[in-house]
Amino acid sequence: MARRKTTTPLPDDFEERIVDIDVSSEMRTSFLEYAYSVIYQRALPDARDGLKPVQRRILYSMNEMGLRPDRGHVKSSRVVGEVMGKLHPHGDSPIYDALVRLAQPFSMRLPLIDGHGNFGSLDDMPAAMRYTEARLASAAMLMVQSIEEETVDFRPNYDGREVEPTVLPSAFPNLLVNGATGIAVGMATNMPPHNLGEVVAAARHLLKHPEASLDELMRFVPGPDLPTGGLVIGLDGIRDAYQSGRGTFRMRAKVAIEQVTPRRKGLVVTELPFNVGPERVVTKIRELVQSKKLAGISDLKDLTDRHKGLRLVIEIKNGFIPERILDELYRLTPMEETFGINNVALVDGQPRTLGLRELLQVYVDHRIDVVRRRSAYRKHKREERLHLVEGLIIALLNIDEVIQVIRASDDSAQARARLMEVFDLSETQAVYILDTPLRRLTRFDKLELDREKQTLTDEIAALAALLASETKLRAAVSKELADIAKSYGTPRRTILMESSGQPRSTPAVPLEVPDDPCRVMLSSTGLLARTAGAEPLSGIGDRSNHDVLISVVDSTVRGEIGVVTSHGRLIRVGVIDLPALPPSANPPSLSGGHPVSEYVTLAPGETVVGLGSLNPDGPGLALGTAQGVVKRVVPDYPANREDFEVITLKDGDHVVGVTELTSEDHDLVFITSDAQLLRFPATSVRPQGRPATGMAGIRLDAAAQVIWFGALDPALPSQVVTISGLATAIPGTQTGNAKVSDFADFPAKGRATGGVRAQRFLKGEDVLILAWAGPAPAKAVTDTGRPVDLPDEIGRRDGSGLRLTHPVSALGGALGTTASIPPPPAPDEDPTL
Structure with missing residues (x-):
């Protein structure tokens, strides 16, 4: 049955409203609102308590949950759930990350969370929140101290059902003591930690001398005091940061240089730069030693443990100067790092860049x-x-009359009214007297009330005097800071x-090095090097060096070359960074190259x-893929991408x-695993x-794939080398049968055809394990x-091969064009492919 479409008629007074909005203005407004939200609600700390909103919510929630230092630890996931459900609805990951950082002694100069379990290290991530436990540290109690005494303002939470503090009371200058880091929209903050005792001393000096200069304050705070110790080199950048809010150090x-063995000295590392882990340093040193960029190191041991702390022992070879090795380690490894200070924090809800004096002033005013x-x-x-005590004293002095008035009253309201009328009491006093048990109305309680009245009178007078005097207020703040520094202060x-504050010089291209022509070479073992000139090369060295070149590219010393990978990526590499081979190494030996x-x-x-x-x-690159695709690449490479x-x-x-075409007259050559060879003119492939994605290069059978691709000059004498074997054999274990043919014996065919047979398989053979074509003479290595x-x-192209004496790993020729055994197939792949 067909359905009838019906529409609801619009009322007669309906008026269509279409509002024209300028897109650029709307985008600008929306982006500014988003940026302000990120700046104010997430990324930047408040200059008063030094906390981001998520950190403040964590400490406040844990205090409300009663997770104080004298209580037991609870699961971190419970804390995260409480914070996320009530105050911070932005996901559990950022909450737990913030909680972990508050508990890490290598991140915080004065940790605010007492963590139990694996809270990570400089090299490792922390355990999941379900495995760790937490409670407030003693220092965190200073942050929330007296928060219940209306010392800070509160605001509604995200759904209006709860309230949260806009700032914590912060009994010590947390922003300077623990530092901060955060990335907002268009701005960021990066503040190093400082010593609590030094910062408190500077704050107390500013309290006593409000006009103190920066130089006076820097006598108390000479520089950062990092949780991991180490050395800070160059105080000029620190003073710039304390002056303007920006600087570097x-x-x-x-x-220390020690005698690590009876015969050798060594470098013993006991402290590392801030946020640098020992594994990162060890890995970098090993890479430099293996690449021969750093000489003189014979051994490296990481003896770090939880009892002795950090201890890296770098053993120096005999004949090398330890001080010189140390200079190289500072230059080449993370044992020397730069810290960029950017003191951006929120002041009255607005981001500002603050110097040392401004940071201390904001905190002092807040306190x-x-x-x-x-x-x-x-x-x-x-x-x-x-007021209540005075009313209770009146009741005690007139206890009989009070009891008579209460007994004569019909209800509590009448009793309250008559007490107020007879004894001239306020309503609050009358209610309190009615609620007081009779057992408290004794002579002993009268004495206690008199003493309490006197104590309250004295305390009220002292508080009134404190509130009436700015000097006394500053003195009280100063005394509290001094007590905190005495209890929680630690040595620097x-x-x-x-x-001088200048960074160490880094290796650069000397001005006197000319931009001479050279050749960059890649060997079958993955070594990369350059020659000192552009002389002709041989693809394999003498019998003592055995270097086979996979690829050779003409370049200049200050130029760049591209490394092409099996995923179709081209990666830029500076030629000047490659090791230069001696001019006498011709044929070249890549034993001095770097991986x-x-x-x-x-x-x-x-x-x-x-x-x-x-x-x-240039002519551009030609690429061939395992599925028989060929492509010539237009050389329009982006200059701003690595x-x-x-x-x-x-x-x-x-x-x-991959090969670089030097002429349009060259032939492109495919060799497949089923012993098919196809050659066709490079002009039949248009550059893209x-x-x-390229275009069809060779037609493949279902079980075949391309194992070699390259370009040859048909005018030069060239050879084709194929080695057959069994597909199911372990790569590198079978010797195989090799056949060497004249390239001229293979006729040229059209692109996207099947080619001609290059070798006849013998019994027990079903695949080519290695193939190569290039200028003669061909050579092979294990x-x-x-x-x-x-x-x-x-003399024929489709004959069978002869048994080799050893398994061949790579083939090469006079110009360095080579082939190497492909990696074994993945477990889910057909081994015949």
Whole structure:
């Protein structure tokens, strides 16, 4: 049955309202509202208590939950749930991260949370919140002290059902003592921790001398005092930060030169720069030693434990000067770091950049206001109590009349009214007398009430005098700060050292180094190096060096080259950073090269397939993939990116070869795992932009894939080397049968065809395990660099091979074009592919 469409008629007085809004104005307004929300509600600390909103909510909620130092620990997840449900509806992860940082002694100079369990380290993440427990530390009680005495303002929470403090009373200058870090929209804060005793001394001096200068305050606070100790080099940047709110200083590890063994000296590291973990330093030192960028270190031991603390022992080789090695460690490793001070905090709800004096002044003003409000609250409460005590004394003096009035009254309201009329009492006094048990109306209680009245009178007078005098208020604040410094102050941990404040010089390209031509080479073992000139190269060295080159690219000393990976990425590498081979090494030996992994970061399963030039006027790159796709890349490489894709790969595909075309007359060559070879002119492939996926290069059977791709000059004598074997064998274990053919024996075919057979499989063979084509003579090596003799060239292209004496790892020729055994397939892949 068909349904009839009905519409509801609009009323006669309906008026359509369409409001025209300027998009740019709306976007500007919305962005500013968002930015202000991030700045005020999340990222920046308040200059008064030094806390971000999430930190303040954590401390306030834990205090309300009764998680004080004299109580037991509770699960951190319980605290996180309480904070998130009532005050901070922004997810549990930021709440727990903030709670963890408040408990870490290496992050906070005076931790505010007493954590129980794994709260992380400088190198490791903390355990999940369900495994850790927490309670307030003793110092945190100073932050919430007297919060119940109306010392700070409260505001509604996010849903209006609860209230939260806008700021904590903060009995010590938390912002300077513990520092802060945060990133907002368009601004950030980064403040180092300081010593509690020094900051309190400066605050007390400012209380006594409100016009104190920065130089006077810096006599008390000469510089940061980091939780991890170490050395601070250069005080000029610190003074700039204390003056303007911005500056930098350098942090160094604390190192001693000791006799670590009977025959060798060593460097013993006991303190590291702020936020630098020992594993990070150890990893960097090992990388430098393995890459031969740092000499003179024979051993490195991490003897850090929870009892002795940090202890890294760096053993120095005999014949090296420990002081010189230490200078290199400071220069090349995180044992020396730079800290950028950016004192941005909220003052009256607005972000401001504050110097040392302004930070202390904001805190002092806040603390004076807290003490004033606390004194006014206490005075009010004592006046209320005195009023009740005076009424109770009147009742005791006239106890018989009071009882008679109460007994003669019909109800409590009449009794209250008659007490007020007969004894001239206030309503509050009358109600209190009626609520007081008779057992308290004794002669002994009369004496206690007299003493309490006198005490209350004296306290009210003292509080009134305190509130009436600004000098006494400042003295009271100063005395409380002094008591806190005496109880919680600790000796300085960081040593301050005078210096010019200039950063250490870093390696740079010397001006006298000319931008000479050179060649960059990549070996089959992953070593990267450059030559001292542009002389012709051989693809393999002599019998003692055994270097086979995967790729060779012409460049200049100050230029850049690209490393092409199997994922289709091109990564920029500066040529000047590569080790230069001696001019006498021709044929070259890459034994002095550095691993390519030192210059590029690869994803899991990603490998380097070759090098390419970044010359925008060059011919561009040609790439071939395992699924038979070919692509010529237009050399329009972005200048402002360190890595970028040069081909968009299909799922399951990867690049197997890359070459730089030096002429349009070259042929592109594919060799597949089922022993098919296809050559076709490079002109049949049109250049494409970087995002393109390429075009069909060779037609593959279902169980085949491309194992080698390259470009050859048909005018030069070239050879084709193929090695057959069994697909199910473990890679690198089978010797295989090798065949060497003349490249001219393979006819050229059209692009996207199947090619011709390059080798006939013998019994027990079903796949090519290695293939290569390039200028003669072809050469081969094992995975240890040992040369392997190849058979002589045969006169036909589809013959079978001859058994080799050793498994071959890489093939190469006169110009460095090589092939290497591909990585084993993933467990879920067909091993024949």
